[in-house]
Amino acid sequence: MALQIEQFMCRADNFGVLVHDPQSGQTAIIDAPEERPILEAIERTGWTPTLLLTTHHHGDHVEANLTLKQQFNLEIVGPEREKAKIPGIDRAVKEGDVVRLGDRPIRVIETPGHTSGHVCYHFFEDGVVFTADTLFALGCGRLFEEKPPVMFQSLKKLTELPLETVVYCGHEYTAANARFALSVDPTNSALKKRATEIEHLLADGKPTLPTTIGNEMATNPFLRWHDPVIRANLGMEDASDAEVFAEIRKRKDVA
Numbered sequence: 001m002a003l004q005i006e007q008f009m010c011r012a013d014n015f016g017v018l019v020h021d022p023q024s025g026q027t028a029i030i031d032a033p034e035e036r037p038i039l040e041a042i043e044r045t046g047w048t049p050t051l052l053l054t055t056h057h058h059g060d061h062v063e064a065n066l067t068l069k070q071q072f073n074l075e076i077v078g079p080e081r082e083k084a085k086i087p088g089i090d091r092a093v094k095e096g097d098v099v100r101l102g103d104r105p106i107r108v109i110e111t112p113g114h115t116s117g118h119v120c121y122h123f124f125e126d127g128v129v130f131t132a133d134t135l136f137a138l139g140c141g142r143l144f145e146e147k148p149p150v151m152f153q154s155l156k157k158l159t160e161l162p163l164e165t166v167v168y169c170g171h172e173y174t175a176a177n178a179r180f181a182l183s184v185d186p187t188n189s190a191l192k193k194r195a196t197e198i199e200h201l202l203a204d205g206k207p208t209l210p211t212t213i214g215n216e217m218a219t220n221p222f223l224r225w226h227d228p229v230i231r232a233n234l235g236m237e238d239a240s241d242a243e244v245f246a247e248i249r250k251r252k253d254v255a
């Protein structure tokens, strides 16, 4: 039986997610942005959480760690490099470590950039990855703790996942990201089509996530450093991939 996933909004624009393994009956929470909507999702689904997978230390991802731990006695997993900043952490993980939800393996992918210790959680047998504030739909996280070449390598790692991999992200930033993406890649027909779909989803009050690695590689400028049209638009035909990425990130910061 397939993994079951419940996605919902927290705070202003954070996503909360519950991941349920029907075989074992176990449930993981991906990040804990806000207690109340998470409790409502637990109530709605009837899934009792046993595991909390923390991607990074920012307050809008760990706020409810301690209260959820108190109520459900769940195990909190988080990045080794940020363990001092993750409330209630029980198990620190690093690149390649495998955590389990029932029998399902979850591989830890270190993706420094947004923060130095940020990790993504890859349910590789299910083809689902949780990228939090590293990769967004049509965007990527701001570089608070690392320089562009570090984030570039992290995003590159994500592009090596199978194209059909389903991607859940930390925030609903897609509308603003689409506007920026069109400014650097205005003739990309897949991007234009997607921007229209996004408008419709948001007008209907629906989330624009999840996405897929393949969809992002076709439309997300932060993964399209190799693209000759984007390079020409930036006047960077001969630059390295990492330089093109850095320029796009810089433009987004001031957009």
Ligand code: ZN
Residues within 6 Å of the ligand: 056, 058, 061, 114, 133
């Ligand atoms: Zn963050």
Ligand code: FE
Residues within 6 Å of the ligand: 058, 060, 061, 133, 170, 171
């Ligand atoms: Fe965040």
